[in-house]
Amino acid sequence: MSEQLTADVTIDSRGAGCPGPLMDLIGKVKTADSGTVFELQTSDRGSVTDVPEWVEKAGHELVETVEHDDYWSIYVQKS
Amino acid sequence: MNGYALVIATDEFEKITAASIIGSIAAASEIPVDVFVTMNGLRPFEHEVVETRDFATGPLGEAMLTSEETEIPLFTEQFRDAKEMGPMNLYACTMAMEMWGHELDDYVDIFDGELGVSGFLTKASDKQVIFV
Numbered sequence: 001m002s003e004q005l006t007a008d009v010t011i012d013s014r015g016a017g018c019p020g021p022l023m024d025l026i027g028k029v030k031t032a033d034s035g036t037v038f039e040l041q042t043s044d045r046g047s048v049t050d051v052p053e054w055v056e057k058a059g060h061e062l063v064e065t066v067e068h069d070d071y072w073s074i075y076v077q078k079s
Numbered sequence: 080m081n082g083y084a085l086v087i088a089t090d091e092f093e094k095i096t097a098a099s100i101i102g103s104i105a106a107a108s109e110i111p112v113d114v115f116v117t118m119n120g121l122r123p124f125e126h127e128v129v130e131t132r133d134f135a136t137g138p139l140g141e142a143m144l145t146s147e148e149t150e151i152p153l154f155t156e157q158f159r160d161a162k163e164m165g166p167m168n169l170y171a172c173t174m175a176m177e178m179w180g181h182e183l184d185d186y187v188d189i190f191d192g193e194l195g196v197s198g199f200l201t202k203a204s205d206k207q208v209i210f211v
Contacts, residue, residue, distance in 0.1 A: 017149040019100050019157075026107040027164055044149070058108060 007039035014043045014071050021047040022054055029078050036078045043071040082111030084203035086210045087120035092140035094211045095123055099154035106165030115199045117172030124186040129155055155187050170194040
């Protein structure tokens with residue numbers, strides 16, 4: 001991911017287990033404008049693979065997944 | 080196929096939780112989900128059972144209920160959230176409720192009504208049935 005890219009909306013779902021992070025993301029994406037970039041912060045390892053699956057099926061764009069020390073940032077752009 | 084019909088006939092906490100997770104993501108993704116709760120599956124939805132957390136759990140269920148590191152919503156909350164986010168309806172089995180001696184008010188307020196088998200089959204006619 002480009003270092004210049006910043007999220008329009010940050011969703012802090014750290015500490016939540018499946019399917020909390022994905023539900024949080026879906027809820028925000030539904031009400032957002034097209035082109036909005038989200039940063040989903042999650043400490044749930046399963047979300048790292050599950051969220052991209054949903055993003056692809058829903059027709060949005062997975063921008064990048066960034067691994068931090070104890071959580072991941074999954075960047076998603078609404079189509 | 081136009082969505083899923085989830086039949087919950089078990090009182091096992093882990094199975095109901097799994098059903099709530101799968102159904103929730105489907106509904107939140109705008110996939111229609113009808114949930115039909117029957118037989119022993121109704122007991123975990125009773126007010127008193129939910130309040131006292133008196134569920135039939137295995138080791139994983141115990142861990143999920145007591146985990147301090149990971150927040151996992153109770154299946155009732157999962158269903159409630161899903162109903163707000165997408166096309167999900169929950170129905171209690173009329174026959175099983177009668178056998179339990181209960182009314183719909185005895186269960187947590189997430190049900191859209193009660194159904195008999197014919198009613199469920201009508202709703203499930205265009206859906207993939209998942210039985211737990």
